[in-house]
Amino acid sequence: MSTRLTNDEVVDRALEALRAGRVATAEVFVRDALSGSVETKEGALEVVTARGERGLGVRVLDAQRIGFAHTSDLALAGIEACVDQARRMATITEPDEDLRIAGAPLETVDLDIYQPGLEERPLADRGAVALAVERAARSVDPRITHFRKTSYSDAEVTTVIATTRGVRASYRESFCGAMTSAVATQNGERQIGYHGEGARRIAELDPESVGTRAAQRAIEKLGAKAFPTQKLPVVLDPWMAMSLLGAISPLFSADNVLKGRSLFAGKVGERVANERVTIVDDARRRGGLRSAPFDGEGVATTTRILVERGVLRGYLVNLKTAGKLASPPTGNARRGSYASPSRIGPSNFYIEAGADDPTALVRDPGRALAVTSLLNLHTIDPVSGEFSLGATGTYLEKGAPVHPVQGITIAGNLTHLLSSISGVGTDLTFGASGIGSPTLLIAELSVGGT
Amino acid sequence: MTVRDVERALRTALSRGGDWAELFWERHETLQLVLDDKRIEDAITGVDQGAGVRVTSGEQTVYANGNMTDVDDVMAIAGRAARSVADGSGLHEAARLVPDELPRPHSVAIDPRTVPVERKVALLRLANDVARAHDPRVSQATVSYAESVQEILVANSEGVHRTDTRVRVNFAVQVVAKDGVVLESGFEAVRGTLGFELLTEDAVRDAAESAARRAVLNVGAQPAPAGTYTVVLSSEAGGTLIHESVGHGLEADLNLKGLSVYSGRIGEKVASELITVVDDGRDPGRRGTAAMDDEATPTQRTVLIAKGILKTYLSDRKHAEKLGIPRSGNARRENFRHLPICRMSNTMIASGDSDPAAIVRSVKDGIFVKKMGGGQVDVVSGNFAFEVTECYRIRDGKLAEPLRGATLVGQGPKLMSEIDMVGWDLGYSTGTCGKDGQGAPVADAQPTLRIPSVVIGGKIQ
Numbered sequence: 001m002s003t004r005l006t007n008d009e010v011v012d013r014a015l016e017a018l019r020a021g022r023v024a025t026a027e028v029f030v031r032d033a034l035s036g037s038v039e040t041k042e043g044a045l046e047v048v049t050a051r052g053e054r055g056l057g058v059r060v061l062d063a064q065r066i067g068f069a070h071t072s073d074l075a076l077a078g079i080e081a082c083v084d085q086a087r088r089m090a091t092i093t094e095p096d097e098d099l100r101i102a103g104a105p106l107e108t109v110d111l112d113i114y115q116p117g118l119e120e121r122p123l124a125d126r127g128a129v130a131l132a133v134e135r136a137a138r139s140v141d142p143r144i145t146h147f148r149k150t151s152y153s154d155a156e157v158t159t160v161i162a163t164t165r166g167v168r169a170s171y172r173e174s175f176c177g178a179m180t181s182a183v184a185t186q187n188g189e190r191q192i193g194y195h196g197e198g199a200r201r202i203a204e205l206d207p208e209s210v211g212t213r214a215a216q217r218a219i220e221k222l223g224a225k226a227f228p229t230q231k232l233p234v235v236l237d238p239w240m241a242m243s244l245l246g247a248i249s250p251l252f253s254a255d256n257v258l259k260g261r262s263l264f265a266g267k268v269g270e271r272v273a274n275e276r277v278t279i280v281d282d283a284r285r286r287g288g289l290r291s292a293p294f295d296g297e298g299v300a301t302t303t304r305i306l307v308e309r310g311v312l313r314g315y316l317v318n319l320k321t322a323g324k325l326a327s328p329p330t331g332n333a334r335r336g337s338y339a340s341p342s343r344i345g346p347s348n349f350y351i352e353a354g355a356d357d358p359t360a361l362v363r364d365p366g367r368a369l370a371v372t373s374l375l376n377l378h379t380i381d382p383v384s385g386e387f388s389l390g391a392t393g394t395y396l397e398k399g400a401p402v403h404p405v406q407g408i409t410i411a412g413n414l415t416h417l418l419s420s421i422s423g424v425g426t427d428l429t430f431g432a433s434g435i436g437s438p439t440l441l442i443a444e445l446s447v448g449g450t
Numbered sequence: 451m452t453v454r455d456v457e458r459a460l461r462t463a464l465s466r467g468g469d470w471a472e473l474f475w476e477r478h479e480t481l482q483l484v485l486d487d488k489r490i491e492d493a494i495t496g497v498d499q500g501a502g503v504r505v506t507s508g509e510q511t512v513y514a515n516g517n518m519t520d521v522d523d524v525m526a527i528a529g530r531a532a533r534s535v536a537d538g539s540g541l542h543e544a545a546r547l548v549p550d551e552l553p554r555p556h557s558v559a560i561d562p563r564t565v566p567v568e569r570k571v572a573l574l575r576l577a578n579d580v581a582r583a584h585d586p587r588v589s590q591a592t593v594s595y596a597e598s599v600q601e602i603l604v605a606n607s608e609g610v611h612r613t614d615t616r617v618r619v620n621f622a623v624q625v626v627a628k629d630g631v632v633l634e635s636g637f638e639a640v641r642g643t644l645g646f647e648l649l650t651e652d653a654v655r656d657a658a659e660s661a662a663r664r665a666v667l668n669v670g671a672q673p674a675p676a677g678t679y680t681v682v683l684s685s686e687a688g689g690t691l692i693h694e695s696v697g698h699g700l701e702a703d704l705n706l707k708g709l710s711v712y713s714g715r716i717g718e719k720v721a722s723e724l725i726t727v728v729d730d731g732r733d734p735g736r737r738g739t740a741a742m743d744d745e746a747t748p749t750q751r752t753v754l755i756a757k758g759i760l761k762t763y764l765s766d767r768k769h770a771e772k773l774g775i776p777r778s779g780n781a782r783r784e785n786f787r788h789l790p791i792c793r794m795s796n797t798m799i800a801s802g803d804s805d806p807a808a809i810v811r812s813v814k815d816g817i818f819v820k821k822m823g824g825g826q827v828d829v830v831s832g833n834f835a836f837e838v839t840e841c842y843r844i845r846d847g848k849l850a851e852p853l854r855g856a857t858l859v860g861q862g863p864k865l866m867s868e869i870d871m872v873g874w875d876l877g878y879s880t881g882t883c884g885k886d887g888q889g890a891p892v893a894d895a896q897p898t899l900r901i902p903s904v905v906i907g908g909k910i911q
Contacts (some may be wrong), residue, residue: 041509041669047513048510048511049512049514052515052527055517067493068492072498072499073499075519075590093491096489150710190709192830192831258487261626261633263631285498384634386855388674388908408905411907446908448859
C-alpha cells in the first residue's frame, strides 16, 4: 500500500508513458470513488456495503485512429500496459478526419455538486435515512405490509482528465440517494410502488417524501381492474413523464443523426413537438445530479435549449460530431466510468415548466388515464421511435379517480407523443437520473386491454 | 494471491466478530470491437480486477469491495469489512482452506484471446456486407464483437476454495432499414459461454441476414393492433416469456419475503399440466452456463415446475437455508462490486407433444410471434410485458401479413394455466437479465406455445 500512487501521479505516469511511446495526441482519465449503501429489512439494517473504486482510461489518437484501454491496476507496470494497449487498439480502428482530443483550456467553475465528508458519516446515520424511508411509507396507510427493498446509498467521486494538448482539470462531486419499493396488501391482492430520489447533499434528500410517494404508488394500484381497448387522453405525472423523456434523448444525439438513426435528422428549425414544449439540456444547473464543469472528453459543458416552443434548435454533440456538423462543441460526451469511452448523451435534461395547474390538467378531459407505472421502458427503440409498454394506471372521470387498471399497454411513437402534448404543468420536478419534467397531458394514446 | 493470502484475508474479515466470511476475487479481461457506419470505429480493451469480502453476523451482512492492484488491497478490503461488523457474539475461526476444482460443463476449444484481431475484424466486415447486401432499404448497420474472460476465486470460512473461468463471446448485429420517413431496426446476436469456435462464418452470416431481414420486414409491416388475441409463440421466438412470466417469480429471495405470486406454493398447481419449467446452469456452452455459481455452489439442472406443480425455487446459500430447500447454484453477481443474488441461468419450458405446424393451423384469427425482444415483470402482482420484434397475423390457420410494434402483457400464473398447446420443438435465445441494478448473461428456451387469449399492445387504427 505504501506504493499507492495518487490520482495526479497516475495521470503523470500515464502521460510520461505516452510521451515515451511517442504518442502525439491522447487523453488520460482517472476516476476515484468511495461509496457506501445500506439496505433495511423490517426495521433493522440487513446489508451494509462499502466500495472503493479507482481506475484509469487512456484514449490514444494516432493518425486519426482512436484506441481505448482501461485498467484498475494502478501500479506503474499496470499504467504502462494500459498505455500500450490503447496504442495497439488505435492500430485496429479506421481513421476519421474529425476525431479530436480536447485542447481548449478549462475554467474553474463551482456548480455546488460536492458535499465534503459524505463518506465519513457514521454507519448509523446512513441506516437512519433508510429506516426513516420505511417508517414514512408505513405511516401512509396500514395496508403497506412489506418492502421489496429499501436502501440508502452515497458516494464521493473525484474525476481527473488530462490531454497531450494541454487540458488538465479535475472536479469532485457527491451523491446520495434513497429508494424503496413498498408493497400494499388488500384482500389477497398485492401491489408494489417504487420511488427513489437523489441529491448532491444529504440535507437536500427527503426520506419522508421517498417513503410517502412509494406507499401512495402502491396504494393507488389496489383494486385494479382490466380495461377495455380504447384511445383516450393520458396524464403523465412528472415521474412517469421523466421515464419517457429519457427514451427521447437518443433522438438528439448527433451521432445518431449523422448515421441515419434519428427521426430528428434534418429537422433543425422545424416543429418536432407541441408549441407548449421547451426542452433544455443544462450541465451547469447548480446542484444538478448530472451537472459537471467538463465532459468525458475534457470539453467545457454548456446550457442549451434543444427544443424551443416546439421547434428543434440543435443536437447534442461531442468533439467529433461537432467537427462534422461544423458546430461548436457542447460538452455532451458523457462518461459512465473510467472503463468506457464517452458517448453522446444529455446532462440535466428536462421539459421546462408550463403554465397549467397540474390538478386542472387531470380535471379538464372528461375521461383520462393517469399512468401509475410503466413496464419495459428499456425496449423502446429510439430508431423507429415506436413504443408499446406494459402499464398500470388510474381511470379518471372529470379528474376524479374511478378505479385503478392493470394488464394494459400504452403505445405510440415518440415523435407523435411530443406533438400530442396538450398540457404542461407548472410542477417541474427532477428525478434521480437528472431528468426533469412537469405533469404532461397527452391528447390521445392507444391503450390496449380487454 | 496464494491460498495462505486468502486464509489471511478471511481471518482478518472475522477478526471483529461475525459468523461467516467469504472472499470473492475476480480478474476480467475484455475486448470490444465495433464497426459502425462502415468503419471500425471502436477498439476497446481492459482489465478489471477486484475483490469483495462478505461477513455475515446473524441477520446482518457486511460487504466491502474494491479494485485491487496487489494483495495488500485485498487485506485492506477485508479490514474494512471487519470494521463494519457490529457483533458482540464472540469470534468465529475461519477453517483451513481445502482447494478443490469442480468439473467444467464444457471445454473452450479456441480461447478468443489467441485469435488474431484481423480475423475478428474480418467477421465484422462480413456481417456488415451481408446486412447491407440484403435489401436496398438497409440504411445503416452496427456490428460489434466482444470477448470476455472472467476468472474468479471464491473462498469462505468453511474451508471452500474454488475457481472458475468463464470465457464468453458476443457478436451482435443491429441494422436500420429506411422507407420514406419510416425507420425500423432489426437485431440479432450470437453469444454464449464458449470460445471463438462459436463464431463460424455461417453463424455470423445468419445473424447479419436475420437482423437485416427483420429491419426490412418491419419497415414494410402494418402497425400491430391493440386488444385481446389468440397468440402462437414460435419456438424461434426465444424464451423471454418464461423468463419474465415465471422465472423471476421463482427466485428464492422474493419468495422468502413472501412477495412473489409463487410464495408458499411449493407442491401446488401453478401452471397447466402441459408446463414443465427447468433451469439448467450446466447446459454446455449456453450463455448462462458456468461450473459454479458466484458463491462456489456447483451449478445444476433444477426442475422448478413439473407438469404444472411447483417443485422448488432458484436459490443462493442464504435463501436455501431459510426456506429449507436445496441450494440450486443460482447465486450470481455481475462482478466483485456486488453481492450475489438469486437469479436464473438458462431457463426453459420443456417441449411437449404437439406438432408446431398444427398449432398454427388451429388458430382461425390470431397473432404469430416469431421473435421476442426484451421484457420486464412486476413480481409482486405477476404483471409482465415483453416486446415482440417479429410477428404476423394468423388468418384461417395460415401466416398472413407482418405486424410491427407489438407488446404482450399478462399475469404470469394466469397465463401459465391458460397455455393449451405445447409443441415438440425447442428454440433458444440469449439475453442480459437485469435485477437490482446488476446484469447477468442468461439464455432462455421454449417450444411453440398457444395462448388462447392475451392482451396485445399496439395501435388503434
